[in-house]
Amino acid sequence: MDTLKTVRFVGKPVVFLLCLLPAALVVTDAFELTGRLGANPVEEILDRFGNWGLRMIMITLAVTPLRRITGWNWLARFRRMLGLFAFFYVLMHFLTWLILDQGVLLSAILEDLTERPFITIGFAALLLLIALAATSTGGMRRRLGRRWQVLHNAVYAIALLGVWHYWWQVKKDITEPLIYAAILTVLLGARLWWRWRR
Numbered sequence: 001m002d003t004l005k006t007v008r009f010v011g012k013p014v015v016f017l018l019c020l021l022p023a024a025l026v027v028t029d030a031f032e033l034t035g036r037l038g039a040n041p042v043e044e045i046l047d048r049f050g051n052w053g054l055r056m057i058m059i060t061l062a063v064t065p066l067r068r069i070t071g072w073n074w075l076a077r078f079r080r081m082l083g084l085f086a087f088f089y090v091l092m093h094f095l096t097w098l099i100l101d102q103g104v105l106l107s108a109i110l111e112d113l114t115e116r117p118f119i120t121i122g123f124a125a126l127l128l129l130i131a132l133a134a135t136s137t138g139g140m141r142r143r144l145g146r147r148w149q150v151l152h153n154a155v156y157a158i159a160l161l162g163v164w165h166y167w168w169q170v171k172k173d174i175t176e177p178l179i180y181a182a183i184l185t186v187l188l189g190a191r192l193w194w195r196w197r198r
């Protein structure tokens with residue numbers, strides 16, 4: 001089997017299932033089949049989806065540098081799927097907040113969105129992610145031409161807003177958001193370095 005066929009028939013289904021695993025674990029843990037969600041299940045679900053959203057954004061951003069360093073051009077074929085999983089996890093994170101945390105209560109939602117800046121920032125990132133997910137198809141890419149790349153550069157803003165959102169809501173220990181910030185600095189730094197050399 002050549003590389004493209006291996007990616008399509010083996011790589012993609014395997015990566016798809018791996019990406020789905022954290023969401024599946026939330027469901028099986030909720031039914032106490034594989035573990036537990038703990039004393040505060042809503043917060044646990046919110047945190048798990050939020051963390052996986054941020055991890056998937058980082059993994060998606062890592063594809064291009066990894067491809068350039070290794071020369072494995074087939075890695076680019078996973079980028080769209082990874083990006084859509086980032087969107088999926090952030091959307092689940094948002095829906096957990098909207099439905100389980102806020103109980104779809106409009107006044108509480110508006111208050112949180114306007115009076116808790118870290119939520120405003122997260123929401124801005126979600127809106128950008130929706131725009132990228134909606135234009136992620138090959139058809140939209142062709143239709144938008146050069147504007148597509150300009151729009152999809154918003155992924156860097158999304159990553160920055162995501163880390164900022166996390167950083168801002170942490171109460172004491174900033175280790176984890178700091179790790180994400182360091183990873184993001186490396187990923188963006190590599191791109192700037194390559195661009196500068198060109």
Ligand code: HEM
Binds near residue numbers: 053093122
């Ligand atoms: C790209 C978009 C987003 C990313 C990457 C993201 C990521 C995260 C992460 C990593 C956490 C911390 C989880 C932990 O403590 O382990 C978090 C917490 C949280 N996020 Fe988001 N989030 C995003 C968008 C949103 C949106 C749109 C909302 C709601 C409108 C939201 C509401 C919250 C809330 C309420 C918390 C919990 C804060 C707490 O525990 O006090 N996030 N998010």
